Amino acid sequence: MAPAPTPPEEIKHHGLITLSLMLATIMQVLDTTIANVALPSMRADLGASSDTINWVLTSYIVASAIVTPLSGWMSERYGRKEIFVASVAGFIVTSMLCGIAWSLDTMVFFRMAQGVFGAAIVPLSQTFLLDINPREKHGSAMAMWGAGIMVGPIIGPTLGGFLTENFNWRWVFYINVPLGLVALAGCAAYLPNMARRIRRFDFFGFAALGIGVGALQLMLDRGGEVDWFNAAEIWIELSIALCGFWVFVIWIMGVEHPFLDPRMFLDRNFSTGLVFIFVVGIVLLASLALLPPMLSGIFGYPVMTTGMVMAPRGVGTMVTMMLAGKLVRVIDPRKLVVTGLLLTSLSLYIMTGFGPQMDATLVIVSGLVQGFGLGLVFVPLSTVAFATIAPQFRGDATALFSLVRNIGSSIGISIVTLLLTRNTQINHAELAQNISQLDPNFSGLINGSLAGAYKLISLQYGEGAFWTVVNNLVNQQAAMIAYVDDFKALMWITLAAVPLVFLLRRADSVEAAGAAHLD
Secondary structure: OOOOOOOHHHOOOHHHHHHHHHHHHHHHHHOOOOOHHHHHHHHHHHOOOOOHHHHHHHHHHHHHHHHOOHHHHHHHHHOHHHHHHHHHHHHHHHHHHHHOOOOHHHHHHHHHHHHHHHOOHHHHHHHHHHHHOOHHHHHHHHHHHHHHHHHHHHHHHHHHHHHHHHOOOOHHHHOHHHHHHHHHHHHHHHOOOOOOOOOOOOHHHHHHHHHHHHHHHHHHHHOOOOOHHHOHHHHHHHHHHHHHHHHHHHHHHHOOOOOOOHHHHHOHHHHHHHHHHHHHHHHHHHHHHHHHHHHHHOOOOOHHHHHHHHHHHHHHHHHHHHHHHHHOOOOOHHHHHHHHHHHHHHHHHHHOOOOOOOOOHHHHHHHHHHHHHHHHHHHHHHHHHOOOOOHHHHHHHHHHHHHHHHHHHHHHHHHHHHHHHHHHHHHHHHHHHHHHHHOOOOHHHHHOOOHHHHHHHHHHHOHHHHHHHHHHHHHHHHHHHHHHHHHHHHHHHHHHOHHHHHHOOOHHHHHHHHHHHHO
16 A cells, blocks of 8 residues: 655655755766776776677666656656665666676676666656755755756766776776665655556557657767768668657647646746757767867876866856855846856857867866856756646656756767767868978978977887877867867857747746646
């Protein structure tokens, strides 16, 4: 027999509940990026190739994406507390199994299971924080939740690099155990019981959406490895994704009990919020995906130095999130969102000034400004997006919010990686051509500014070594130009989202609508 739901006014231990939810959220979000830097060590131990080792990441991402929309229905049918506690417990167990994996096949299977259990943690933690706090405290609650969501991916690569260098790649997964056990104890002891709602399971709708999401994530993850649309695999995955989404939309519009109720999309703030969180996902993880290889490949920074240089981004995000949680009560959230988008665009503009001879100052300053901007966007956006949505849709809405953010991240990473690869090749060809046109016999290089280097390198290592150095310099410059082009593209994407702010309803309208829902 299901336990009786706890009335909101009788919920106690708000601080311990919030702490437990945040520990679980950070644990899950960390795993989206923490394993990336450990892949070379895993490949050696598990006997995998450079291509097959990427399935360690792909299996987790695809499994999590498919199961995320299911979290709303499961929490209503079997109990939100029960599903959340089971998810945290399953995530701990599968993390341990990933740590003891003895082959690539077992690692991929355990990572897939880890993605299944972790899928519900983020959306349900957001739902809990919205439910246990009164409307006037939703801003502060979303600030706490957002801090874990935004900071987790930032510190993930640094923490993963530290654990891999000083211990073993297996500790990338073992680190989840102590965090998870504390979160599990707190959630089991203090999470309130929420009302259940018997709802028919729309298997066909879930299958169509799952196929569409799974195929899309697989395409985005595999595209760079197989040269995108030059490979038949990508066309097949794109076709399956489009068919899955098309069938899903047609199905939910006509069935009596759809998997996701289309009426939730009639809420203008929620629908606009989905677009915004898609853009946030693109900018946050796409810029994070670009910086580590740029700092290590062009500037020669080791893993720990890269993490230290990028740390101000996380500091800026946390500071403005805590501030925005209070400001959202007295300032129109739309103004905060616009300010955040403009600050994010400014940071990306600063990043277009990066060059191979600069020090770390610009990286730190741009990261701090971008952290300020993303923090100002995320908190008011999360608050306004759920302010007017009907309570019965909240579970599905938070799941969809997380799914769209993750898809935005995947698409953003795929776009900037594709542009980086293509533009580097184009820039290299153009730079080499310009050099050969201006100096056909390369006499200017040999007898001019690089004469000393030419003689020294040629005498010690042979003439071929000198031209290898020149080619590496051209590669470095070509890559730097490609990185700058990516930052410009992200800047324009961010600016393009600014007009969407006018689709959000004013704060006073949100409160009035919220009161109407409560009545």
